[in-house]
Amino acid sequence: MANSLVEFFRNHGIPPLLVVFLISLLPIVELRGGLIAAAILQVPLWQAFLVAAIGNMLPIPFILLFIRQILKWMKRFKWFAKIVEWVERKAEKHGERLKKSEFWALLIFVGIPLPGTGGWTGALAASFLDMPLKRTIPAIFVGIITAGIIISALAYGLPGAFGFLLK
Numbered sequence: 001m002a003n004s005l006v007e008f009f010r011n012h013g014i015p016p017l018l019v020v021f022l023i024s025l026l027p028i029v030e031l032r033g034g035l036i037a038a039a040i041l042q043v044p045l046w047q048a049f050l051v052a053a054i055g056n057m058l059p060i061p062f063i064l065l066f067i068r069q070i071l072k073w074m075k076r077f078k079w080f081a082k083i084v085e086w087v088e089r090k091a092e093k094h095g096e097r098l099k100k101s102e103f104w105a106l107l108i109f110v111g112i113p114l115p116g117t118g119g120w121t122g123a124l125a126a127s128f129l130d131m132p133l134k135r136t137i138p139a140i141f142v143g144i145i146t147a148g149i150i151i152s153a154l155a156y157g158l159p160g161a162f163g164f165l166l167k
Contacts (some may be wrong), residue, residue, distance in 0.1 A: 005029070006037045016041040017051050027120040028159045030093030031144055032113050039155035049148055052074035056144050063123040064136060090121065092128060102131050103139045108120050110143025113151055119144050 009019040020043060024034030031052040038048030071087065074080035093153075110122040119140050126136040 005033065006040050010041075016043050017047060020048050020051045021055040024052040025059060028118070030118045030120060031148050032118070035148060036155050040083060045152060045156050053144055053148055057141060060119050060123050060140050061133075061137065063120060064127050064133060067153060069129050077156045087124065090116070090124070102126075102129070103135045105148070106131070106136065106139040107143045110140050111146030111150075113147045118147070136146070 005023050006019060009022065014022070016038070019041060020034045020038045023029055023037045024031050026033065034052035034055055035048055038045075038052065043051075071084045074084050106122050106126060109117055109125070110119055122140050122143060123136070126140070
């Protein structure tokens with residue numbers, strides 16, 4: 001998916017760092033996709049990491065503060081109602097896992113880069129669980145940084161370490 005997004009933005013003349021930022025803003029791909037895009041675009045790691053982390057973190061406070069009201073409004077429309085129900089089921093499913101030890105569970109949930117995890121989903125689950133912002137935002141932030149370290153190692157480290165196999 002990241003490769004397709006990179007090509008789309010590249011074909012429209014978007015500068016590489018802006019591509020990383022925009023991809024990192026998106027749900028599902030988030031920072032993970034942004035860092036993979038950065039590696040494809042050969043953006044220096046430190047710049048990519050900073051821009052991707054900012055891009056991934058930027059929507060989190062808005063999700064935490066406004067998602068319930070937005071979903072409630074969306075439920076009024078038949079087509080959106082199905083999407084909202086799917087989002088609520090996903091948040092409830094992941095929310096059950098987070099209830100036990102909120103901070104650490106949320107940090108690990110966001111920090112392990114698996115499909116369906118990340119800052120957006122973590123913020124949704126935290127919102128549905130009414131987790132306090134003073135614990136939620138730091139947990140999500142540290143989780144995003146953790147995921148960034150893991151993906152950076154994979155996107156930047158492994159191709160260099162095993163580059164000889166690709167020649």
